[in-house]
Amino acid sequence: MTTAPIFEPPSLGPLLAAKEIVVFCGSGGVGKTSVAAASALGAACRLGGKVLVLTIDPAKRLANALGLEGIGNTERRVPDDLLRAVGLEPRGELYAAMLDTKSSWDELILRHAPDDVTAYRILENRLYTNLTSRFVQSHAYIAMERLYEIHATGKYDLIIIDTPPTRNALEFLEAPARMAEFFGGRLLRWLTMPYRMGGKRGARVLNLASRPFYQVADRILGSQFLHDIAEFFLNFQSMYDGFVERAESVERLLHDRRTTFAVVTTLEAAPLREAEIFCQELRNRDFHLGALVLNKTLPEYLRGRDGAQAAARLVADPKPVAEGLTSLGGALTDSVHTARVLRTVGESFENFAVVAKREAELRGDLGHGPEVLIDVPGLEADIHDLGGLAAIGEHLFR
């Protein structure tokens, strides 16, 4: 990894110019989706090339801004006119896509099933529907799988991916490995064994069914349910080789040097702690940690000594200050009213200064993070258009 010279402000630019895949992760509510989209927009405009942002669950207005309203898996080019309309001059091309979990899974089944009948049986199975829509890790896995598939087309210079909300940040890192382990696992073979043997060797079924596992499962769930599950997994197992191979490829791609991870967090205790754990785990597992983005931070002037002094004076004794403004006339004529407003202004500054100092403290506690550490100040308006994304981009690329 190249180290930026010390006098240059940290920027995502060099990282985005050097990598093919950037995975944005972090806990819920930290603004991952906006930062990912802003990075893609910035890369397309500043670095050039074909850049795709794959978002998972964008706010409706943001999705609309990227031209993604109501559509699933298809990648769409964001028209240059839209970029120019907000004053951006694209050097490259920006594409956007949204992850549709259900149809991605369906495509995967159709690809790996040995024949149409098996594919159909799986797609129609109610356990399958349940599994793909409710099994949380399935979202995580399919996101990584889609990433692999798009990367394999070779169509894009850079793919930026947002990650789905998971109960904990590690879930999607483990998803490919767990998927491979699951389908290749002894346990699954063991679970489906009596059913694979069924019909031909009834005695063996009885023997197996007397094992504690089946006894327990049968008593709890009833044999019909158990049979349903087994049948489903039997069909699934016919795709075993394809699945495991694919999951391993996905895993390899995530570890590849062309892939990097960027962790996004706010400077609040809980998300920050999760971000630190996440950085640690990425390192432990030998993934490339490219950047830590501190999002929605308060502006630096709130921590300044001058501001603190001025605010303290306004809070303590606003009256003479207000009187000094009356000669300006207009709304400032009534010095009692002006004094009240001045005190409120001072108090508000002191309030926000407390939070700003707390943030600075947390930032200072950050141990040895990645080399690229970026601050994105909290923008006052919601990010729901390309202009908002471009404003974030100003801080990501300096």
Add this chain to the structure above:
Amino acid sequence: MSSPAPALLDRRLLFFTGKGGVGKSTVAAAFALLAAEHGKRVLVIEVDAKGNLTDLFEHGPVGFEPTEVHPGVFAMTMNTQDSLQEYLKLNLKVPVLGRIGPVARALDFVASAAPGVKEILTVGKVAWEVREALEGRADWDLVIVDAAATGQIVAQLGAPGAIRELVAVGPVRTQTEWMSELLADPAITALNVVATPEEMPVNETIDLVETVRAELSVPMGAVIVNRVLPELFTHADEEVFDAMREPEAVARLSASVGTGASAVLDGARLAVSLRRTRAVHLARLRTTLDLPMLYVPYLFVRSYGLRVTRMVAEALGEELGL
């Protein structure tokens, strides 16, 4: 139900959900603290295994066994494997007992793939604690659940129903029936949503309430709006403020309070525009939903932990008229 549902704290089971990052755990912990201060014995269950709920009471981590983390507040962390073991011990006869370890591990593995199993083990344990209390075998006045986030809560609370659809007969089916009844009883249960006045949390809250009403029979409680910024100025104040930001006024201010004056004015402008952006979302929440709203102010404090939990509890107490 002809009689009106009891006040939130007089119910026996309160779920708290919300989008990630809105302060769901803090609000759940504050409710527990508030209830305990009103003489109730409370069990708080952390379902999302983040393991930081007890930080809010300044207590070390706890496991599956309820542990007193504050006078009157007991906490436990949900763990589906332990929940399964407990279920097996309670429901199965002796011969299998010796093998429970490996069997439970195997089932836990299956559970991570089979739909609804993890969820039912979670909701089942929660419902079981409430039923034990209702029938006098456990002494919880109130069970509070720091539940799954909005994205997963419907699957979690809907698990008994979903399992009933899949499993035609057997003990599991019977058990899901009493669970569903308990979860649907407005005298006992309420699902509360925590939101901040921001776009995505508000969207998710509105969507969630709609989905819960369409798909589940779990009664809704309140929406807790967290981190509400104060309204700094009246309309008249704002005119004064705008006049202060004219160059001549700023120059005079700097002369009398120092060069920091413009930073202070910028800080107030930031506060006003943050509040204004959020007001739009707050209004949308208020007009779209017909649920009681409880407001918790944005806390300008330096720390986290019990002190903050207490401040949130106080705010909630005021909102509830306690």
